[in-house]
Amino acid sequence: MLLTTNLSNRLFTAGLALAVLTVPAAAGQINSNLQIDPGQTFELGGGQKGGFTVTGRNTGPVAVAVYAQAEGGETQALRGTVEPGQSVEAAFGPGDMALLRNTSGKQMARLKLKITGDTSALGMTYSANP
Helix, strand or coil: CHHHHHHHHHHHHHHHHHHHHHCCCCEEEEEEEEEECCCEEEEEECCCCCCEEEEEEECCCCCEEEEEECCCCCCEEEEEEECCCCEEEEEECCCCEEEEEECCCCCCEEEEEEEEEECCCCCEEEEECC
16 A cells, blocks of 8 residues: 555655646746836846737826847837727737837826736836937
8 A cells, every 4th residue: 555655655756746737937927016217118038938928908197119139130110009997918929028008298198917927037218218
């Protein structure tokens, strides 16, 4: 009986270790009630090994433009504009940066976001709109 229990425990431990190895180590989720000052851009990512996805809703009074910038590139590609009350879903590849730009020079932008994928090393900062 002891031998069977011991063998069962070993098989369970081996199966658990295999299951852990199949889960990507960098996968994660970030939930944010993001605020972007007037005339500012929120910069997310850049240099990460895996891709990530941004989903959510514009909960503020102004539109937010969503851009993508490839790693090492200076060109910003417009992905779309999220009007107040609208939803956003945008995927970004390895090394890409998501740029969420407040289109207003006078009002705060607000978004409720969920960021999934390779979130382990995502940089986050703000910059002035070009």
